[in-house]
Amino acid sequence: MSMSTAMSLLVSAAVAYVGAFVLLLGEVVLKRHWRRATLVLGWVGLVLHGAAIATLWLAVGHGPIITRYENLSSYAWATAVIxxxxxxxxxxxKPLGLFLLPLSFILLGIAAYAGPEVANMPPTFRGVWLVVHVVLYFSAFGAAAVAVSASMFVALPAAVRSMHMAWVPEADELDLVAYRYGGAAFALWGAGMLAGSVWAYSAWGRYWGWDPIETWSLVTWLVLGVYLHLRRFFAWSGRRAAVLLVIAFALVLVSLFGTALVSDSIHSVYFS
Amino acid sequence: MLIALAGITLIWLTQASGLLILIEGESRAAGTALVSDERGPLVQESALSAGLALDRVEVEHWDNGETRSVRGVYTIETDSGQIQVDLVANEPTTVGGVRYIQDSRVGHVYAMRLTREDRTDEQEFFLAEPESLEQPAYLDIPLQTGEVLRLKSVLLDSASGAANLVARVERSGLVVGEQAVVEGEPAAIGELGVELLDTCRWTILVVDSTPGYGLLFGGFGVISLGAALLYLATPREVTITREPEGDVRADWHAVRFGRLYEREETLLRAAAAGGK
Known part of the structure; x- marks a missing residue:
């Protein structure tokens, strides 16, 4: 009963996100006065999504961090929140929502496709450091998603923006948003790795094991660091900085979702 | 940063960790070399600094037979005598400056007597804990005759954790015979005599006596504190003054990270000069 309730709530949340996206599209592109309806539907979707996570949590007895369904749903929720x-x-x-809301419901769609199978908590999956580790990664993903949503608009040629997308905010403002959220993602990602290494020591007796996901996570963090470094000390901004951040976000996706699917990993045992 | 670097250097130079594969009732003396060890340049050998014994292993299962928790009960020698320590997977415990970490890898060890014609061998076979009630653990043992002895450990029920052992002999991929093996009841599979002599649990204990982790994480703590202080500090200040003539003067100043706010300064100057 709880599993089907969780799935129904999840589907309802996805529908609400889609609705909010459509309204936002009308508000931004067609200049309709749908802001209140957009936000109401978006927040309703978030509440339904949170209820879906809580329902499954109660049903299986552990947090949403083990199966692919649980992880994708959590990442989608973090993205929707931010x-x-x-x-x-x-x-x-608000145009950033045109990227972020679809990202949330695409993640939800993949989660729903994976199905809410029940997985038991293995002996190594406990302790406060695990909780800190995953919460920081969920937050880092949300921050990186906002940063890349701003960067994608900045990366568009100026002619395209001015002729066909007049509703896009000023490139300078978006550039600063990308910079700030990129910095937040870097800090949260680094702290998440640190917390993860403390948990890994408790679980396996080593802080770092060059596990494929650990390694890709480090590469992603370093690329985010390079992005910040180039902006801070070499005055990178505008399109080239935006393109670099889009590449960094691709690495975020590879680290979190891709590596576990293609190689053996301590993480993929549970995530895939 | 310096503290963190000092910690990293200390750990690199003095790292001393490794693991022990232990059977219930087995003891290891101080000085026993650790396997799969990781050593820094200043460490001659990774070895136990205190003698210890594994008294028993307790494994809890979920309803479907998956492993829920692993607890090892150890007796460790200390300066003040022997102490009994419960080590639970994912909960490292420090005794006498050495960190002991109970690994989640666990299983059954079967002491068996194998007989073929006039030749008899007694061996111990380590099988992992079955993954669940439906997924047994397997171990293949090549025999000198070219046959393969396949052992299968099947979890009987999740509450007790008791496992049943099944032995099968295969020749060129074909099954010669298969039989459940019970302690005290010799069996014959084809020409191979099989007798289970004893069963107990095995597990892995990770032993780590590397110093410097405190220094490393202390360094990270100082870096985080510094970052928080920088982030929380006001980076820009605006002072608005009304001049005697009635004009209003705004002074803008970036307290730190001046280059970070260059664009803002430019925009403010443009605005003050009559721009947007």
Whole structure:
């Protein structure tokens, strides 16, 4: 009963996100006055999504961190939270929702396709460091998603922006948003790795084992660091910085979702 | 940063860790070399600094037979005598400056007597814990005759964790015979005599006596504290003053990271000069 309830809530949340996206599209592109409806539907979707996670948590007795369904749903929720906070607080950044809301419901769609199978908590999956580790990674993903959503608009040729996408905010503002959220993603990702290494020591007796996911995670963190370094000390900005951040986000996706599918890993035992 | 680098250097130079594969009731003396060890340049050998014995292993299962928790009960020699320590997977414990980590790898060890014609061998076979009630653990043992002895450990019920052993002999991929093997009841599979002499559990204990982790994480702590202080500090200041003539003057100043706010300064100057 709880499993089907969780799935129904999840599908309802996805529908609400799609609805919010459509309204946002009308508001941004067609200049309709649908802001209130967009936000209401978006936040309703977030609440339904949170209820889906809580229902499954109660049903299986552990947090949403083990199976592919649970992980994707959690990443989607973190993305939706940060997206809705961003577009609620800063009206000028609402176009970012055109990337972030679809990202959330695509992740939800893949999660639903994977199915809410039940997995037991293995002996190594406990302790506060594991909780800190995953919460930091969920937050880092959300921050990186906001950064890349801003960067994707900046990366567009200026002619395209001015002729066909007049509703896109000023490139300078988006560039600064990408920089700040990219910095937040870097800090959260680094802290997540640190917390993960402490948990790994408790679980396996080593802080770092060059596990494929650990290695890709380190590469991603370093590329985010290079991005920040180039901006801070070599005055990178605009399109080339935006393109680098898009590449860094591709690495984020590879680290979190790709590596576990193609190689053996301590993480993929449970994630795939 | 310096503290963290000092910690990394200390760990690299003095790293001393490794593991022991232990059977219930087995003891190891101080000085026993650790296997799969990792050693820094200043460490001659990774070895136990204190004698220890594995008294028993307790494994809890979920309803479907998957492993839920692993607990090892050890007796460790200390300066003040022997102490009994419960080590649970994912909960490292420090005794006498040495960190002991109970690994989640666990299983059954079967002491068996194999007889063929006039030749008899007694061997111990280590099988991992079955993954679940439906997924047994397997071990293939090549025999000198070219046949393969395949052992299968099947979890009987999740509550007790008891396992049943099944032995099968294969020749060129074809099954010669298969039989459940019970302690005290010799069996024959084809021309191979099989007798289970004893069963107990095995597990892995990780032993780590590397110093410097405190220094390393202390360094990270100082870096984080510094970053937080920088982040929380006000990076820009605006002072608005009304001049005697009635004009309003705004002074803008970036406290630190001036280059980070160059664009903002430019925009403010443009605005002050009559721009947007």
């Amino acid at each position: 997206a809705l906070i961003t577009i609620t607080r800063r009206r000028s950044l």
